[in-house]
Amino acid sequence: MRKILKYTLFDLLRSRWNYIYFGFYLVFTMSLLMLSGDVSTVIISLMNVILILCPLIATIFGVMYAYNSREFTVLLLAQPIKRSAIFWGQYFGLALSLSLCLLLGIGLPFLYYGLSSSGATWEFLTLLGNGLLLTFIFSGLAFLIALRNDNKIRGFGLAILTWLFFAVVYDGIVLLLLLFFRDYPLENAALGLSILNPIDLSRILILLKLDISALMGYTGAVFQKFFGTIWGSVVAVLSLGFWVLIPVISIRMLSNKKDF
Amino acid sequence: MIKIQNLHKAFGKNTVLNGIDLHIKEGGRITAVLGPNGSGKTTLIKSILGMVIPDAGSIHVQGQAIAGQWQYRAAIDYLPQIAQFPENLTVRELITMIKDIRQAVPRDEKLIERFGLESYLDERLVNLSGGTKQKVNLTLAFMYDSPLVILDEPTSGLDPVAMVRLRALIRQEKQAGKTIMITTHIMSFVEEIADDIVFLLDGKIYFQGAIQTLKEQQQETNLERAIASILDQTPSSLPAQVLAS
Numbered sequence A: 001m002r003k004i005l006k007y008t009l010f011d012l013l014r015s016r017w018n019y020i021y022f023g024f025y026l027v028f029t030m031s032l033l034m035l036s037g038d039v040s041t042v043i044i045s046l047m048n049v050i051l052i053l054c055p056l057i058a059t060i061f062g063v064m065y066a067y068n069s070r071e072f073t074v075l076l077l078a079q080p081i082k083r084s085a086i087f088w089g090q091y092f093g094l095a096l097s098l099s100l101c102l103l104l105g106i107g108l109p110f111l112y113y114g115l116s117s118s119g120a121t122w123e124f125l126t127l128l129g130n131g132l133l134l135t136f137i138f139s140g141l142a143f144l145i146a147l148r149n150d151n152k153i154r155g156f157g158l159a160i161l162t163w164l165f166f167a168v169v170y171d172g173i174v175l176l177l178l179l180f181f182r183d184y185p186l187e188n189a190a191l192g193l194s195i196l197n198p199i200d201l202s203r204i205l206i207l208l209k210l211d212i213s214a215l216m217g218y219t220g221a222v223f224q225k226f227f228g229t230i231w232g233s234v235v236a237v238l239s240l241g242f243w244v245l246i247p248v249i250s251i252r253m254l255s256n257k258k259d260f
Numbered sequence B: 001m002i003k004i005q006n007l008h009k010a011f012g013k014n015t016v017l018n019g020i021d022l023h024i025k026e027g028g029r030i031t032a033v034l035g036p037n038g039s040g041k042t043t044l045i046k047s048i049l050g051m052v053i054p055d056a057g058s059i060h061v062q063g064q065a066i067a068g069q070w071q072y073r074a075a076i077d078y079l080p081q082i083a084q085f086p087e088n089l090t091v092r093e094l095i096t097m098i099k100d101i102r103q104a105v106p107r108d109e110k111l112i113e114r115f116g117l118e119s120y121l122d123e124r125l126v127n128l129s130g131g132t133k134q135k136v137n138l139t140l141a142f143m144y145d146s147p148l149v150i151l152d153e154p155t156s157g158l159d160p161v162a163m164v165r166l167r168a169l170i171r172q173e174k175q176a177g178k179t180i181m182i183t184t185h186i187m188s189f190v191e192e193i194a195d196d197i198v199f200l201l202d203g204k205i206y207f208q209g210a211i212q213t214l215k216e217q218q219q220e221t222n223l224e225r226a227i228a229s230i231l232d233q234t235p236s237s238l239p240a241q242v243l244a245s
Helices: A002-013 A016-036 A039-068 A070-077 A083-113 A121-148 A152-180 A187-195 A198-209 A213-227 A230-257 B041-048 B071-075 B091-102 B108-114 B130-142 B160-175 B187-193 B211-218 B223-233 B240-244
Strands: B002-011 B014-024 B030-034 B056-061 B076-079 B148-152 B179-183 B196-201 B204-210
Touching (some): A002 A083, A039 A070, A039 A083, A039 A152, A083 A121, A083 A230, A121 A198, A121 A230, A152 A187, A152 A198, A187 A198, A213 A230, B002 B041, B014 B204, B030 B041, B041 B056, B071 B076, B108 B130, B160 B179, B160 B187, B204 B211
Antiparallel strands (some): B196 B204
């Protein structure tokens, strides 16, 4: 698996799109830091960008890469190498190359601006960690969708719909549910529902770290009470870890059964 | 070398292989797998390589059942039909990668020379023409001295010079005692290079044996006509466009 990962990374790190993605983060973070001057404020602004953009880009790149490398995968399949090694190598190569863009794109400006002296190191690391987890989760889901669907248009559509569902539609549904059942105690249900969506989960983790959960009103207090504890954080991180594992394990299962 | 018993494969409702029994003996012979489009040639080859997982039946390569295995592929050189590589790698990096994976003694330098790829080694694969990509593809396929060579449409996109060199290379491999399987649509190429023929139609083998036997059996002097006469004898199972051609 390491060999496939290495060469996938070689290939992707030279791709124009990766540079554009990296450049975007670099310029965006730099200008926010220059304009605002306050590290905590910049972290909040970046949060909104990262929560939407990381999953979206990971989804699009994931599907594109999986379809583009189709014929090459066939060549690899003819080599004496395990199937799961090929697909895991490609997936981790993809996720790592995107992660590097994010890491360097927002990391360098913060370091340059003096992150260590700002006292917001933990907040920044939470933001970065969540961005990386979302990259792994959504590129994995996209890879999985591309593996399942031989039809490119259909695969692309499904991947975008998956992103749209988690980024936008899910919150709408939760809101409707809460409105519909407003006569009942919903704290635990709201907690449960947010665990099921990786983007929501990341948002909560970052907001709590930034200590602005009061902005979320009563729900914020409930979340603070749960996720603010050690137990709550463990559950949140485990859930995100679980979200990473789902595509990784499914890729393995599917790759063993698929015809090429 | 290769033993296939009662192989079945369907993609959804479309039955592609319908009870294939095939035995290819070891050493020094070239077998051409022929048949109209959609007759199951590529699926058969991909089943041997473990890319397509059969619904029923068994495949043995060098006496070993291949289901769920991957190590046996070290004994196979394979040339895929479409040459498509990671765009941003150079030719040299791609060759290094395959060497890295296979960990056997390579002979890439002679092949690079044979197909005139020296000046392309540091080019990115995305910048290569279709024919040059096919040459890279051939270099990768023949890079190891494996006893079984499987070529899926090896002639596609090649210029005449490369064709001549490819033919010489295939003959050389044959003389080295290798078992070679080829699929192609070019009958003159088959007639010139192959010893045996496997003729597939609707997922079944209609003929297996030496080219000469086929010609004698069909009382034709030309391979193309002999094949056509098999098609004429089995009109009920044929799609209209095959009959028309």
